[in-house]
Amino acid sequence: MSKALTVNSYFEDQVKSIALDNAEGVSTVGVMQIGEYEFGTSQKEYMTVVSGSLTVKLPGESDWQTFTKNQTFIVEANQSFGVKVAEVTAYHCRYE
Amino acid sequence: MSKALTVNSYFEDQVKSIALDNAEGVSTVGVMQIGEYEFGTSQKEYMTVVSGSLTVKLPGESDWQTFTKNQTFIVEANQSFGVKVAEVTAYHCRYE
Numbered sequence: 001m002s003k004a005l006t007v008n009s010y011f012e013d014q015v016k017s018i019a020l021d022n023a024e025g026v027s028t029v030g031v032m033q034i035g036e037y038e039f040g041t042s043q044k045e046y047m048t049v050v051s052g053s054l055t056v057k058l059p060g061e062s063d064w065q066t067f068t069k070n071q072t073f074i075v076e077a078n079q080s081f082g083v084k085v086a087e088v089t090a091y092h093c094r095y096e
Numbered sequence: 097m098s099k100a101l102t103v104n105s106y107f108e109d110q111v112k113s114i115a116l117d118n119a120e121g122v123s124t125v126g127v128m129q130i131g132e133y134e135f136g137t138s139q140k141e142y143m144t145v146v147s148g149s150l151t152v153k154l155p156g157e158s159d160w161q162t163f164t165k166n167q168t169f170i171v172e173a174n175q176s177f178g179v180k181v182a183e184v185t186a187y188h189c190r191y192e
Binding site: 003004005007013014015016017018019020021022023024027029030031033050051052069070087088089090092094 | 099100101103109110111112113114115116117118119120123125126127129146147148165166183184185186188190
């Protein structure tokens, strides 16, 4: 039997994710409750919306952009970015 | 603050999922460890591979089919289906 899957919680359980490691690399799938969050990156992140939408203020940008199902945005390592979540949203985040 | 997100575990923690409810409907995102599983449906399910691949024996089929990233298979309510997982795989499952 493989090792148990790791679930992480952030922002007082308003964001939860499950980690995986496969041919595509190391990533997580997770869900964000409605709210507004500020995330920090330690690696480059490829964030893809799986269901719902994320309105994002990318590092160095002054405008907010909305990403919907199957759309991806990229954040470099050691950056922070803002996320507004207007409906509960599932995402896939791949680390590089 | 919204209610806490629900995490479910199946098959001795070899499969875990997080539930969400948004404009697309009720769904889960989850991860399956390497292994072989038999799932039962209580509602119609639209299963989409988010990362990795699933080899599936759909109800009434004699052959196994492999679904990869962004591919979807549909299972009607009250059916069971077999899944072989050769690499750790993330999925999105929408219920109807």
